[in-house]
Amino acid sequence: MRLRRITAADEALYVHLYTDPRLMRHIAPAPDQAAVRRAFAIACRQAGDADARVQLWMIEPGPGHAAVGLCALVRHPGHDDEAELGVMLVRQAQNRGLAVAALASVTDHAFAALGKASVWTRHAPANRAVVRLMCQLSFEPLGPADEGRELRYRMTSERWPAVRARLPVAVVAVGR
Numbered sequence: 001m002r003l004r005r006i007t008a009a010d011e012a013l014y015v016h017l018y019t020d021p022r023l024m025r026h027i028a029p030a031p032d033q034a035a036v037r038r039a040f041a042i043a044c045r046q047a048g049d050a051d052a053r054v055q056l057w058m059i060e061p062g063p064g065h066a067a068v069g070l071c072a073l074v075r076h077p078g079h080d081d082e083a084e085l086g087v088m089l090v091r092q093a094q095n096r097g098l099a100v101a102a103l104a105s106v107t108d109h110a111f112a113a114l115g116k117a118s119v120w121t122r123h124a125p126a127n128r129a130v131v132r133l134m135c136q137l138s139f140e141p142l143g144p145a146d147e148g149r150e151l152r153y154r155m156t157s158e159r160w161p162a163v164r165a166r167l168p169v170a171v172v173a174v175g176r
Helices: 008-019 033-046 098-112 128-136 160-166
Strands: 002-005 054-060 069-074 082-089 118-123 140-145 150-156
Touching: 002 098, 008 033, 008 069, 033 054, 054 098, 069 098, 082 098, 098 118, 098 128, 098 160, 118 128, 150 160
Parallel strands: 082 118
Antiparallel strands: 002 054, 054 069, 069 082, 118 150, 140 150
16 A cells, blocks of 8 residues: 555545545535535645645555545644544445555654644544444544534554554555
8 A cells, every 4th residue: 555645636536535425424514526626726735745734645555556545634723732634435445454554654654753642533423434443543532522423533652652563554654
């Protein structure tokens, strides 16, 4: 698997991910295509900017394979010591270990390159696949948030080395 920065060539996949009602049902109401295309243009302009609030990497399952999803690291104003992580995969790429490898690699990046003290995720309680993913990655459940509309999980930089050593996934270099 390889993670690389988003480029203009990724527009079709980006639009597909953010307008797929089945995928978005656990994230947020699917935006219209025009809004998704505007967000994509912003993401491409910010690609590679180490100070960008949102950093996106495309997930390629192997050499010569087309991207099948994306992984995100989001910094929230006023929370300099932490970052939010997210992952989206097309249906055919799910349940193949790609999300584990991608999130592990971006977690490595958040701690080693960005010096974050913790990373966290959030998802709809009905998204059982993400519950399994967080268990695989040994993220700590923080419980319900936003009046029960989401579950949150956290990993700290102190716990990560021991957790990472037990993960059955190789380190993937995060493209700058």
